[in-house]
Amino acid sequence: MPVISGSSCRNIALSLATELGMHFIPAETRRFPDGEGYLKTPIGEFESIRSEPVVVVSSTFPDNGIVQTIMMLANVGDIQRGDLTNLKREGIQNLEDVGRRVILAIPYYGYARQDKRFSAGEVIAAGVIASHLSNSCDGIVILDIHEPRVLESQEHPIKCVTAVPEIASWLKKEVNPDFILSPDKGAVERASRVAGLINVPFSYLEKRRIDAHTIEHTPKDLDVSGKVVAIVDDMISTGGTICRASDALRRQGAREVHAACTHGLFTSGALTRLAQHVDGVHSTDSLANPRAVISGAPALARGVRDLLAIL
Numbered sequence: 001m002p003v004i005s006g007s008s009c010r011n012i013a014l015s016l017a018t019e020l021g022m023h024f025i026p027a028e029t030r031r032f033p034d035g036e037g038y039l040k041t042p043i044g045e046f047e048s049i050r051s052e053p054v055v056v057v058s059s060t061f062p063d064n065g066i067v068q069t070i071m072m073l074a075n076v077g078d079i080q081r082g083d084l085t086n087l088k089r090e091g092i093q094n095l096e097d098v099g100r101r102v103i104l105a106i107p108y109y110g111y112a113r114q115d116k117r118f119s120a121g122e123v124i125a126a127g128v129i130a131s132h133l134s135n136s137c138d139g140i141v142i143l144d145i146h147e148p149r150v151l152e153s154q155e156h157p158i159k160c161v162t163a164v165p166e167i168a169s170w171l172k173k174e175v176n177p178d179f180i181l182s183p184d185k186g187a188v189e190r191a192s193r194v195a196g197l198i199n200v201p202f203s204y205l206e207k208r209r210i211d212a213h214t215i216e217h218t219p220k221d222l223d224v225s226g227k228v229v230a231i232v233d234d235m236i237s238t239g240g241t242i243c244r245a246s247d248a249l250r251r252q253g254a255r256e257v258h259a260a261c262t263h264g265l266f267t268s269g270a271l272t273r274l275a276q277h278v279d280g281v282h283s284t285d286s287l288a289n290p291r292a293v294i295s296g297a298p299a300l301a302r303g304v305r306d307l308l309a310i311l
């Protein structure tokens with residue numbers, strides 16, 4: 001069974017293929033001078049794509065990731081439908097329609113934070129993207145989506161999976177924290193599960209976002225004096241949330257502070273900023289980044305296996 005990816009998710013796609021014992025197909029990608037993307041599946045892979053269900057690995061981030069995801073799903077769909085017509089008349093032009101059998105595995109679901117209409121006239125972008133993608137495949141697996149509720153009522157099954165077990169075992173081995181903190185209410189479930197797996201106490205902060213770069217935490221007494229604390233969140237973008245949470249922990253005597261997340265976006269010099277506030281930053285490889293030390297592939301593999309069992 002083949003796992004195919006474009007350029008952006010190649011490493012995690014390769015790990016997923018290994019994890020599932022599947023064959024990996026690197027799609028050929030490049031850019032035209034105006035920046036538009038190009039995608040091609042090698043002719044030699046058509047047979048395996050037509051003979052078994054295919055796992056397409058692609059993230060909806062950055063924006064060109066959405067375009068690449070749409071192109072890959074359409075491309076695999078054409079090959080399975082037997083529509084191979086081309087102007088150069090390379091290879092066989094038409095084959096029997098073997099029916100679409102495609103699972104989309106999304107390491108990082110970009111736009112997930114646009115999950116509500118906060119103000120009149122806004123677009124619930126996370127839902128719009130989910131409907132488009134769901135129409136083009138038979139099921140979707142998403143790693144640690146910010147808010148799964150936005151995926152309700154899509155045409156095909158969507159399986160949300162989490163790298164919490166892998167994050168917990170990495171933190172236990174490399175950091176050995178005495179305390180886990182969620183920097184806001186949104187990350188409570190994730191962070192408390194990490195705390196449960198490591199068997200250490202847990203608490204959370206209440207956060208108010210003033211703008212994309214400014215956040216405030218409501219002061220709270222935390223029993224962290226002399227302790228090694230790991231802050232666990234779904235994603236780190238500017239690093240503002242983690243830096244403010246770390247400051248609160250340091251003020252209350254935390255000895256060491258680490259940050260762990262599934263999605264390391266690290267925008268606007270986040271890693272430099274974080275280095276001044278925390279002792280270590282640990283992320284999965286859902287996005288390529290210098291702190292990608294935890295594999296997201298086992299979680300995606302769990303989701304793919306679950307979907308294959310019901311499709």
Ligand code: R5P
Nearest residue numbers: 186235236237238239240241
């Ligand atoms: C928001 O609710 C998310 O879970 C993260 O806490 C947030 O997106 C992190 O963003 P930043 O690193 O820019 O503070």
